[in-house]
Amino acid sequence: MATAFRSVVALLLSTLIFLMGAGLLTTLIPVRAHIAGFSDFALGVIGSFYYVGFIAGCFTGPRLFACAGHSRTFAVAAGLATTAVLLQALQVSVIAWILTRGLFGFAAAMLYMTMESWLNDRATNQTRGRIFASYMVVNYLGLMLGQWLFVTGRPSSFSLFSLAAIFYALCPIPVGLTRTPQPMAIKPPRLDPLKIFRLSPVGVAGCIVVGFANAAVWVFLPIYAQDHGMTRGALAALMVAFTLGGALSQWPVGRLSDHIDRRFVIAAVTLAAAAAGICLYFFGGGSKTLTMALVWVFGFLSLPLYGLSVAHTNDRLTRDMFVEASATLLLINAVASAFGPVLGALVTMHFGTASLFLYTAVFHLAMLVFTLVRLAETPAAPGALREPFEPMPLQAASPGVVELDPRSPETAA
Numbered sequence: 001m002a003t004a005f006r007s008v009v010a011l012l013l014s015t016l017i018f019l020m021g022a023g024l025l026t027t028l029i030p031v032r033a034h035i036a037g038f039s040d041f042a043l044g045v046i047g048s049f050y051y052v053g054f055i056a057g058c059f060t061g062p063r064l065f066a067c068a069g070h071s072r073t074f075a076v077a078a079g080l081a082t083t084a085v086l087l088q089a090l091q092v093s094v095i096a097w098i099l100t101r102g103l104f105g106f107a108a109a110m111l112y113m114t115m116e117s118w119l120n121d122r123a124t125n126q127t128r129g130r131i132f133a134s135y136m137v138v139n140y141l142g143l144m145l146g147q148w149l150f151v152t153g154r155p156s157s158f159s160l161f162s163l164a165a166i167f168y169a170l171c172p173i174p175v176g177l178t179r180t181p182q183p184m185a186i187k188p189p190r191l192d193p194l195k196i197f198r199l200s201p202v203g204v205a206g207c208i209v210v211g212f213a214n215a216a217v218w219v220f221l222p223i224y225a226q227d228h229g230m231t232r233g234a235l236a237a238l239m240v241a242f243t244l245g246g247a248l249s250q251w252p253v254g255r256l257s258d259h260i261d262r263r264f265v266i267a268a269v270t271l272a273a274a275a276a277g278i279c280l281y282f283f284g285g286g287s288k289t290l291t292m293a294l295v296w297v298f299g300f301l302s303l304p305l306y307g308l309s310v311a312h313t314n315d316r317l318t319r320d321m322f323v324e325a326s327a328t329l330l331l332i333n334a335v336a337s338a339f340g341p342v343l344g345a346l347v348t349m350h351f352g353t354a355s356l357f358l359y360t361a362v363f364h365l366a367m368l369v370f371t372l373v374r375l376a377e378t379p380a381a382p383g384a385l386r387e388p389f390e391p392m393p394l395q396a397a398s399p400g401v402v403e404l405d406p407r408s409p410e411t412a413a
Contacts, residue, residue, distance in 0.1 A: 008122050008131055010178035014171045015115045015135065016142045018078070021167030022108065023146020024160065025085065027239050030222040031155045032088075033097065040220070040353075042094045044345025046101045047219035051338035053102035055331070057109025070114050070182045074175055077110035081168040089161035111171070122180060136391045140247040147243060150236040191328045199325075200316045202263055202374050206309030207329045209270075209367045211336025213360040214302060216344025217242070221295070224353040228285040234292075241296040246303025253304045254311070254389030261380040262312040267371045269308065273301035274364035277357035285354060302360065305367075306333065307392035315381035 033043050057077075064073040084104035088097055119131055146167075153159035197204045221242060225235040257265040276298040284291045313325050347359040 008119055008134075008180065010174040010180065011115055011118055011122075012134055012138050013174040014074075016138045017167050017174070018081070018111055018171040019139060019142025020146040020149065021081075021085075021164040021171075023143035023243075024149045024164045024167070025104075025146070026143070026218055027147050027150045027222050027236060028155055028160050028164065029088070029097075029101070030219055031150075031226055031235070032092070032161075034223050034226055035156050036092050038094055038097075040223075040345040040349045041342070042098075042345075043219060043223070044216075044341040044343075046094070046097050047215065047341030048338045049098050049102040050105035050108075051215065051334050053105025053107075054109045055105075055334050055338070057106040058113065058331075058334070060106070061110045061113040064110065065114075065117070070118055071172075071175055073110055074114040075172045077107040077114065078168050078172045080104075080107035081111065082165045085161055085165040085168060089158050089165075118180070118182070132390065136250075136393070139393050140243065144240050144243050144247075147239040148236050150239070151232050155232070190324055191331055192324070193328055193332055196313065196325050196328045196332075200313040202266065202371055203309045203313030203316075203329065204332060205367060205370050206266060206305050206312070207333040208336045209363045210306045210309070211333045211338075212340040212343060213363040214306075215337035215340035216356065217302070217360060219341045220344055220348055220353060220356045223348075224285075224356060227353045228291070230288065234288055238292060238295055241292050242299035242303075245296040245299025245301075249300040249304045250307060250391035254307060254391065257308055257311060257389050261375070262308060262315060263371050263375050263380075266305065266308050266312065267368055267375070269301055269305060270364040270368040270371065273298065273305070274361040274368065276301055277361035277364065280357040281354050281361075284357070298357070302364070307389065310392060311389045312381075 029046070030043060033046065038046075061073065064076070068076070081104055084100045084107065087100045091097075091100075116135070119135060122131065146164075149163065150160065152163065193204070222235060222239065225238045230238065253265065253269065276294060280291070280294045280298060284294055310326055310329055313329060314322055317325055344356060344359050347355050351358070
């Protein structure tokens with residue numbers, strides 16, 4: 001097992017490097033756009049185009065794997081990501097940033113897909129759980145380290161964009177030096193959103209809510225901090241608190257949902273996340289300590305919803321349908337995420353950045369009502385079909401993460 005795990009260290013290191021760049025950009029881009037005088041609507045469109053590009057990359061990636069292989073595809077994607085970041089620093093305009101953010105999303109999808117499918121190829125029944133857990137730790141750690149790096153330079157300067165570009169230029173090096181064999185290209189799973197909705201309405205609704213609510217938070221939370229006069233250090237700490245809350249909640253919330261009808265946990269989480277959002281609207285922005293604590297609580301409650309939705313959907317399926325269903329949920333979430341920042345922007349334009357949290361509360365309360373209706377109408381999933389909860393990435397993942405998940409059919413005895 002140790003030998004098998006050592007074979008993926010280079011892959012995990014490359015993943016950590018590009019996720020540090022992603023974490024830095026998550027904070028930097030909204031702040032720099034705000035300094036440049038971009039409207040909230042323009043910033044929302046820029047955030048949405050990341051997901052538009054990401055969806056295109058998820059469909060293009062498998063074709064590039066078949067033509068060029070994983071390592072070359074990774075190198076091409078890293079080059080495109082580096083180019084997109086540097087172009088944003090060179091040309092600070094709304095149209096340029098919309099296009100470059102779309103290009104970056106396209107590249108990011110292929111970076112994620114390459115690493116996730118490569119890790120899946122190296123995983124066995126004995127090592128899959130450990131590799132998946134390591135990938136999740138790298139995912140959370142990379143985002144938070146990148147968010148902290150925001151304090152190392154002025155957002156109005158070239159330096160932070162250069163630093164992010166350096167991470168994307170460096171990330172192909174561990175992969176390029178590894179002797180780990182490249183995986184064979186695989187056929188993408190068939191996607192059927194209507195079929196999955198009929199089987200698990202709550203699971204699909206949860207992924208939609210996450211897309212509309214959380215995608216807007218990733219875009220506008222730095223602007224909220226900026227509007228409330230936070231220093232660079234406090235702003236970075238706020239983003240880390242949000243991410244850390246989501247990372248720490250995965251295990252306790254997930255384990256609780258393994259022992260009862262997961263819909264009760266989804267209902268409780270959405271109710272509490274709505275309450276946290278309302279508290280942030282009324283009490284956030286005054287005391288920095290209180291704001292930080294409320295944002296941590298908000299992340300703790302809102303970010304596990306995607307993983308809970310996937311787990312609930314899996315509870316209602318046979319294992320052979322897992323890859324198809326999870327890939328479909330990823331697509332649904334990505335499409336909703338493409339609309340979330342724009343809709344959130346329309347709210348913050350009219351009611352201020354603090355209204356971001358009322359916007360998320362509306363979606364969480366709608367999810368609560370829908371879940372309670374389904375609880376009244378349908379019984380719990382049969383115990384024989386229930387699969388254990390597994391943590392999921394806090395930001396967009398590619399379909400490759402589906403097969404890496406220990407619940408995938410490859411782990412069936």
